[in-house]
Amino acid sequence: xxxxxxxxxxxxxLALLAGVLGYLFFKNxxxxxxxxxxxxxxxxxxxxxxxxxxWVCAYTVVALGTSFLAKGIHSLLGxxxxx
Numbered sequence: 903x904x905x906x907x908x909x910x911x912x913x914x915x916l917a918l919l920a921g922v923l924g925y926l927f928f929k930n931x932x933x934x935x936x937x938x939x940x941x942x943x944x945x946x947x948x949x950x951x952x953x954x955x956x957w958v959c960a961y962t963v964v965a966l967g968t969s970f971l972a973k974g975i976h977s978l979l980g981x982x983x984x985x
Contacts (some may be wrong), residue, residue, distance in 0.1 A: 909957060913942070917961040921968030925976070931969040938965040 923932075929981050942958040975977020 913961055914964055917964040918968050918971045921965035922972045923967070925972040930972055931966070935962050935966040935970050938962050943948070 920934045920938050924937065928934075939958065939962040942961050943955075945956055946952070946954040946958055
């Protein structure tokens, strides 16, 4: 698998998954983006060069956005009155 395919598909999918699961497990929107940032920053240091940092920031924003999206969906589904 080419490096560009991994950077454009696999890593964003992992960030999306981390954002949703991070909120569902910890009920905090900031845990998953921090974990994603640290993980991809370590990946940058050991596997890529400094130009990968823009992708580290992008994946962090993706994880933050999906954490907020998961929080919004969870609050909408959780606020329904039970019949």
